[in-house]
Amino acid sequence: MDRIYTRIYAPKDIPFTAQICNDCWQTFYPPYIGKSAVARVVAARKKRPHKFVPNTKKNFCFVALLKGKIVGFAVGEVKNKKAHLIALYISPEHTGKGIGSHLIQRFFKQIKSQKPKKAFVETLVKNKRAIKLYASFGFKAVREKYFRTRGVKRRVVVMEKGF
Numbered sequence: 001m002d003r004i005y006t007r008i009y010a011p012k013d014i015p016f017t018a019q020i021c022n023d024c025w026q027t028f029y030p031p032y033i034g035k036s037a038v039a040r041v042v043a044a045r046k047k048r049p050h051k052f053v054p055n056t057k058k059n060f061c062f063v064a065l066l067k068g069k070i071v072g073f074a075v076g077e078v079k080n081k082k083a084h085l086i087a088l089y090i091s092p093e094h095t096g097k098g099i100g101s102h103l104i105q106r107f108f109k110q111i112k113s114q115k116p117k118k119a120f121v122e123t124l125v126k127n128k129r130a131i132k133l134y135a136s137f138g139f140k141a142v143r144e145k146y147f148r149t150r151g152v153k154r155r156v157v158v159m160e161k162g163f
Helices: 011-028 035-047 099-112 128-136
Strands: 004-008 059-066 069-079 082-090 118-124 140-149 152-162
Touching: 004 099, 011 035, 011 059, 011 069, 011 082, 035 152, 059 099, 069 099, 082 099, 099 118, 099 128, 118 128, 128 152
Parallel strands: 082 118
Antiparallel strands: 004 059, 059 069, 069 082, 118 152, 140 152
């Protein structure tokens, strides 16, 4: 198996992470929220592209590379002793290769110095694969809520892990 590397996100990564994000929405989200909703989100993302956010101790983004190609990314933050894995996207053709696990491990490594009391992640209620992945790292479902992204309403499960 090829080795997965992670590194800090850089401005040059924006086109690759934006493409991965759009590919994920178009591949994985239609069964959950419908094709028309996905089309609206992708169109909105094209009008308002990703922005570069510099990494700090409290806000961070990592990319995962396989054979030198960006195949996924994770975004997180720590505020008030609470860590939040805001986004985790893996290129559709590279799912199931351990990339998500690798990025979650990097997330935990990053937040360790901040000594959070809890970590949170949210995913679609119907996304059983993601729920299983997060549960394998000790996250437990604590509640459901509705979330609106770019005009699309989604039902998500909030998962929590204590330290």
